[in-house]
Structures are given as structure tokens and as C-alpha cells.
Amino acid sequence: MLSVVRQRKEVKTTEVSELFPEQEEHVKLGNAVPSGCTNGRLWKIVSFTFGGTVALCMGLLTSVYLATLHENDLWFSNIKEVEREISFRTECGLYYSYYKQMLQAPTLVQGFHGLIYDNKTESMRTINLLQRMNIYQEVFLSILYRVLPIQKYLEPVYFYIYTLFGLQAIYVTALYVTSWLLSGTWLSGLLAALWYVANRIDTTRVEFTIPLRENWALPFFAIQIAAVTYFLRPNLQPPSERLMLLAIFISTFLFSLTWQFNQFMMLMQALVLFVLDSLDMLPAVKATWLYGIQIASLLLVCILQFFNSMILGSLLISFNLSVLIARKLQRNLKTGSFLNRIGKLLLHLLIVLCFTLFLNNIIKKILNLKSDEHIFKFLKAKFGFGATRDFDANLYLCEEAFGLLPLNTFERLSETLLFYAYVFVLSITVIAALVVAFHKLSDPANQQSVSKMGKCIVDLKPETAYNVIHTILFGFLALSTMRMKYLWTSHMCVFASFGLCSPEIWELLLKSICIIRYSVPIAVLLYLCYKFWPGMMDELSELREFYDPDTVELMNWIKSNTPRKAVFAGSMQLLAGVKLCTGRTLTNHPHYEDSSLRERTKAVYQIYAKRSPEEVHALLRSFGTDYVILEDSICYERRHHRGCRLRDLLDIANGHTMDGPGENDPDLKPADHPRFCQEIKRNLPSYKAHFTRVFQNKTFHVYKLSKKK
Secondary structure: OEEEEOOOOOOOOHHHHOOOOOOOOOOOOOOOOOOHHHHHHHHHHHHHHHHHHHHHHHHHHHHHHHHHHHHHHHHHOOOOOHHHHHOOOOHHHHHHHHHHHHHHHOHHOOOOOOHOOOOOOOOOEEEOOHHHOOOOOHHHHHHHHHOOOOOOOOOOHHHHHHHHHHHHHHHHHHHHHHHHHHHHHHHHHHHHHHHHHOOOHHOOOOOOOOOOHHHHHHHHHHHHHHHHHHHHHOOOOOOHHHHHHEEEEEHHHHHHHOOOHHHHHHHHHHHHHHHHHHHHEEEEEHHHHHHHHHHHHHHHHHHHHOOOOOHHOOHHHHHHHHHHEEEEEOOOOOOOOOHHHHHHHHHHHHHHHHHHHHHHHHHHHOOOOOHHHHHHHHHHOOOOOOOOHHHHHHHHOEEEEEHHHHOOOHHHHHOOOOOHHHHHHHHHHHHHHHHHHHHHHHHOOOOHHHHHHHOOOOEHOOOOOOOOHHHHHHHHHHOOOHHHHHHHHHHHHHHHHHHHHHHHHHOOOOOOOHHHHHHHHHHHHHHHHHHHHHHHHHHHOOOOOOOHHOOOOOOOOOHHHHOOOOEEEEHHHHHHHHHHHHHOEOOOOOOOOHHHHHHHHHHHHHHHHHOOOOHHHHHHHHHOOOEEEHHHHOOOOOOOOOOOOHHHHHHHHOOOOOOOHHHHHOOOOOOOOOOOOHHHHHHHHHHOEEEEEEEEOOOOOEEEEEEOO
């Protein structure tokens, strides 16, 4: 945190005061230290105990609140099992199906074997699900459910969702602790937790996307940030350092194991460390430890995922290795005059960049890695480095979740005063960071400026510097990609609450910090309670019910009227539900991190393109398809604008002109055939020869494929 530079006495034992140090020259709410060493220590213990209890209570209350919203929205306890499973939309249903599969296996060994040699997720192909997907959490939960004596008291689905809501309690508690560590008072943590709940729409979506990988991973990421914040404190005792390194490693490992996008999040974190280390705002030894932990965690996950090549070819591993190599090459990086150091830093940056690209390209060529190429195509097109007709890249570009962060997000965040507080604190800390960085670069000794200017220099403690750069980089990530906003908004709650409760922030502006420091956060807390408590009570009292009769009818028909080994084709989102509810074999699915699967999905999606019945039939039969499901919501899609409808993406990729009014690129040509999903409903002889309709309702049409080619 920000503070006037001063000497700190070294202590030999780790006490409560080391975990949450108090600034004894200031009066603190709940932390004021009476005269007398014994009374002061007792008061700190009482304060620590009370603050810790409040942290646990806030976490549990948030968990119960979100679970209640989920129950009220779906009437989850009263709907049928098939409706519960359908409520796990898109990839959520796919992940939950493996938990269900493990529970239905006769033995755990057979369950493991079924995951390692799976031939139902992708037809005509046996894949290792533990290698391809981050589903160890489902495996772990299924083992717990089978081992623990809870089957008589708790249904499998409740054990699953209660675990996720329980993780939310850990998540909020970790945010609370991080804010407390930065500010030195538990009031800051309380404000962070309340802000998280008040901005629920923008801080979490767990209540309606429960099995999503980020809901498993983000609580562990929050724990890691709290542990890193504590680890970066100066003058930390060796036992505390070792304990924090262990906590960082475990939380980093669990975060990496539970989310396939872990490498991109940790790359951002590595960039934070790189910036701070280069500017000498962070001890080089601690930065090295954190680089090493990231690499070790990913390599351990790689081993558990049967040497998943996507992990080995990640930019994170290449970047961290490049930083360590470049540091060895430039031993005197932090010495010399201002201009000399600037030149060294630019050279250091160039060396790291070149080494990173070189290592990454070498690794990908050796491994023949193409798993993440769609991501880089998407990023290239997103940031204006040339238009693309690549189907996969455009599929991401047209998804709202991967677009820019909507401006109305800031309107909602401003209603709770979070955004205003965040901008206020960020402005002060960024200015302080720039001042500190300038002094670090101007005076490599760093001690001369302290002796010359004394208390006139504002210092930025390493743990605060880390959180400043962290929130800035993750803010840019959220602004560019809306799906990643949950990483930023939760940390925004931590950062804003820390600033409002930090004595050093107010010390820069006001002298009467004893009054102002707590009057502002208390006023914000009262405002949040006044404005949002009635709305939260209304949410808890509002009762709804899950209702999707067409999908329920489809799933019941599939279970009753098709062979168990039947292969189904259709949209990725729907097929995930088919896998979960019926156990039938799929041609494709929503887990998109495989190049061959992406090619297969594009081929299956020709059912919504302008292709002949013979072509579509041949493509589907090449994947062993027995039944194909057509959805009117896709065939006649109106949700996206022209150019972003799925049928438009297919037309562009196939070189065909798009439907409807509007311009087309000059090289796009009219198709030789009408749109398959529309024309098949006319029951023309050329279509009936290959496809027989066996089921339909207002939403879905199911056709059985003839066996002839």
C-alpha cells in the first residue's frame, strides 16, 4: 500500500499483527490499540477474530443468496430430472454429463476407463476426456459422492451444485481477505464483499451457469491473489514465506487444473510480474519464485492431462522461460543512469519478446500443435489486423461474450458507487506508481533519494504495486472481451474498497484521516444497504419455474424411440444436452479446443448452409450419423444481425452470397442449391431419398438418415 518511507523493525515471530499489520499512529475502526502492550495485543487478536468471523459469514451468506436465487428462478427442487439436466445449457451440460457418467459406472475403475477411452462424445473416434477437457473436478466430486455416506440424504445433482455455491463462499472470503491485507482493516473486506453482491450481474453468473469452468477456477484464482498479496510484503519471516509459497502453488495448480483458459489468465499475471520486476518495484527473487510456480503448476497439470500439447505450447511457458533467460543475459539491468536504464529496459523487452516467439514457434512445430490456432485467428481479426472468412474465428467474433465490454456495464457499476470509487483510487495509485517508477529508474541505489528527501517521497509497497498493475491489465482484458469481465469486476471490488479504507490514500489528500477514512466507506455501506436491500429481498421472494416443454419432449422421445448406440448430429449447444439427458453418441460438442473437432463441427453445420441433400448426407454419414436434429431458431435466426447469423457465417466460408437485403463481397457467388434446413421441410423426393422425418414439434425437427451413400 502507499506509505511514507519509514524504517520497520524486524520481528522474530509471526503474529496476528504480521498478517494484518496495524498503523498504530492512526485510530482504526475495530482496530484501535489501547495503551499497554498486553492490552494492545489482546485487542488485535479480538479484532482479527471478529474480522475473520465476518469474512466467513459474508462468504456463507453470499453462497446461500446465490443458491436461493437459483432455486427460485427454476424451482429446481420441484422440476423433473430431465428438466434439471436441460437447465445446464450448452457446455455446462457436457461437463455435468461426465459427473453423471462416473456415478452410473459399476465401479470407479470402469468409470475412469470410460473417460480415458470415450467413444460417445465424438462418433467414430475414441478420445481421452481427461486429456482433452478440464473435468478432474467432476471426477473428484463423483468419487466423493460414492465414498461419503450421503446418498440417502442428498441427490447427486444437489451435491454438485452445492459444491459450486460453496466455492462462491470461498471466493468472496478470499476477496474480503485480499482487501483486508491491502488496507489493514476488515471494514475494507466487508465493503468489498457487499460490492461483489450488489454488483452480482457483473461479478458472477454462477446461479445460471453452474458447471461452467470459470465458476470452478475463479475461487482458486482469488485465493492465489490473496496469497501473492501477502507473499510480496517486505520483511516477511521465512516460515510465512514458505507457507505462502505453498498456498500460491496449490491455488495456482487448482486454478490451472479446472479451466482451459488458465494459461491466458496467468500470462496476464506474468506480465504484471514482468513490469514490476523490470521497474525494480518488486524483489527479483520473489518474482522468480512466482514465475517458477506458474511453470511448475502448468507442467503438473500437463502430466495429469496425459501430456496435453496445448499446455506445452502455451505462451505462458515460453514467456516465463524467456524472462528467466533474458535476466541471465542482462545481469546489470537495474544499474546506470536514467537514459541508460531506459535503453536497457527496451533491449530487455525486445529480447524477451523475441525469445518468447522463437520458443513458442519451435515448441508448436515440434508438437505439430494446432489446438489454439483459432484463438489467434480470432484475436488477429478482432484487433483489426485484417478481415477473415475463417468460420471458427467469425464464430467467436459474432458472439456477444467475446465482444467489447458494453457501456451499460459502467452505468450499473456506477449505481453502486463502485466505479466512482475505483476510478478515484486508481487515479491516485497510478500517479504514485509513476512517481515511484521514475525515482527507481532515476536512482538505481534508491537509498540516496530516501536520505535526501526523507518523508517527501511516496513509496508504493510491492503488494499494492502488484494489485495496481493487475487491475489495469485485467481491465484492458475485460474491456476487449466481455466474457473476461468477471476477472476484473471482482478485483475492482477489492481495489476500490482497499483505497477507501487505506490511511495512506487519504494521507495524500487530507490530514483529518481519523474521521474521513471511515466516514466514507461507512457512508457507502449505508448507501448500498438502503438502495439494494429492498431489491435483494424482492429477488429472494420472487418465485419462477423452469419451462422448456419442446426440449423436454425431444429428450424423452430420443430416450424412448432411438437405439442407445444411435449417433446424433446437430448444433454443439443442443448436443451437449443430448449427451447429458440421453447418453447417445454425438458427432460434435461445445468443447472447441481441438482442430479436428472444429473441422468436424463446420462439416456438420452444413445442414444450415446452401448444400445439396446428397452432399449433406455424405458429410453426416462420414461421421456415422444416424439422426440429425434441425432447430428453427438457427435456421431462421434473428438474434444476430446480418453477417453474424450462423447461416451467414457458413455462406461466407463456402463462398456463397448471404440471404436478405444488404451488400455482399464481390467474389461471393450465388449458391447452386437452396438452404438445406429450409428445403428439407418440403419433403421433396431428392430429400426423402436420404432423410426421413421421425419427430417434430414447434422447435425441433429430427430426421433419420438412410444407410445408403
